[in-house]
Amino acid sequence: MQTAAALTMVRDDTFFLKLWLHHYGGLLGRENCYVINHGSGSRVADMARGCNVIGIPGDPHRNFDMKRWRMLNNFVMGLRCYYNHVIVGDVDELVVLDPEAGSDLFSWLKTVPTNRVLTPLGLEVIHRIDVEDERIEDYVLGPRRHVRPAPHYSKPCVVSVGTKIARGGHFTQYDKLHTPQHLYLLHLKFCDMTAYSDAMDRRNAVTAATGASVKEAAIGRHWFAETRGEDHEVFAGFQALRMQEGFEMGPLRRHMHRSWAARGSTGYWAFERAETDTQYLLPERFNRLI
Template identity: 65%
Template sequence: MQSVAAAITMVRDDPFFLRTWVRYYGDLLGRENCTVVNHGHGDEVRRIAEGCNIVGIPGDPHKNFDMKRWRLLGGLVQGLRSYYSHVIVGDVDELVVLDPEVGVSLVDWLAQQPIRRLLTPLGIEVIHRPALELEPVSGGILGPRRHVRLAPHYSKPCVISLGTKIARGGHYTQASKLFAPDPLYLFHLKFCDFETYVSTLNQRNAMTETVGGDAREVSIGRHWFAEARGEDREVFARFDDLEMQEGFDLAWVRKRMKRSWKARSDTGFWQFDRPDYRLQYVLPERFVGMF
């Protein structure tokens, strides 16, 4: 059993993304090194995550959802650090990916990295262009989907080998040094498939309705609420307007992250600027089939 890297997430009724998460990290790390927090003790989650470490917690609707979620995840991450050199933490629709150009697996690459630091992969978002990409994603996402957009909001300090506090959402930590390795990416999958997007938001809207209150009152991301949803087809149609870029050299984005690195007011957390880049790229062939 390898002790280089573990992965942990929390999920409730997201079977499409959980299957992808378990298949990806299970193959890379071994399912015995993957932990799934099963919010609501869901039977389907247990079936999909068989072989992983499953932590069941109550699923009763409650306020302060995201605060409690990240408090739990942060505590589990720090516990797992006693047994693994690196712990990868994030939402179930996020995957940390090493550029295949490096020529080694993510585990072998992490084994070569110093510990007692945080690694921040560059955030990119897989987007579905329905008029151009007709193939379903049931057999894998990268291949049927090749378009991505820059997503600085998802450049998260999520590969952890240092004791530090993680902010709600995983977007900030109290580590004062930024390490953003060139070959490391965080793929966000929320928009990877139109039909999956619709069904997932239907489910999340129903959940927030049972909790009651607005996003600020209950500390759940605003994007989970029906009033913030908009018209689904218009959301995906706007991807057509993103400016297409040649190649896939994103070193300039990491340079801007490093130049803008600073303390986040007096909160104790650190941040870089997260501008809205209206740009899209076609993933190189080497990424096809990774998940």
């Protein structure tokens, strides 16, 4: 059995795909990276050379998320036959290991028992446009150092057991919660205002092509133009988040465990996703990690 594979699905999001490929391709080797190319775009195929690229049709569909996660579920379960761990998520989500652990993610995964689901703590990298002028080229962390807690992105995304993953990747039917101390999921949607605007233009076009409203479609609300707001105001608003001293994430993980419970009668398990109005400065040891 190989140690780990990474799996994502992407449609024309080349800014985030570049970061995803640099991160997982460097850690796991491109031969262990699986990119589902929604729409079989040539730019995605060219960028992901050396990975396992799977082209699929890109026709607009109002049940996009349901179809996508049904397929990802099946891919994850298939890859488990050949890998101890499968990391699955959106192209703008990267699992990282705090350098304080004294290891890289791949080496650390070699030591992690199988037959479980790992849930990294979700942190959203935010572009503080008032103080961060440097453009993102090869690395995000360094030019961007601010993060806000994102319980919505504390996803059960490192899978080594047979289970079902819910639409969006937010829940599984695995009934135990494993939140390793140094493991994080960094959500990059807001890491750069220009990249955000470009990505939202594309996603708004996808939802418009379905002809469905927010209530009629199985697609995240954040993909719809009517929920978008004004981009500059969104990023300027990050200044109002309360800056916290230090980088102590233990209380956030403990809250996850205290509220862990079955999600009704769905078969899924979850913790309470309490939103906060806080932000943190990442320690310098994270610079150039992604």
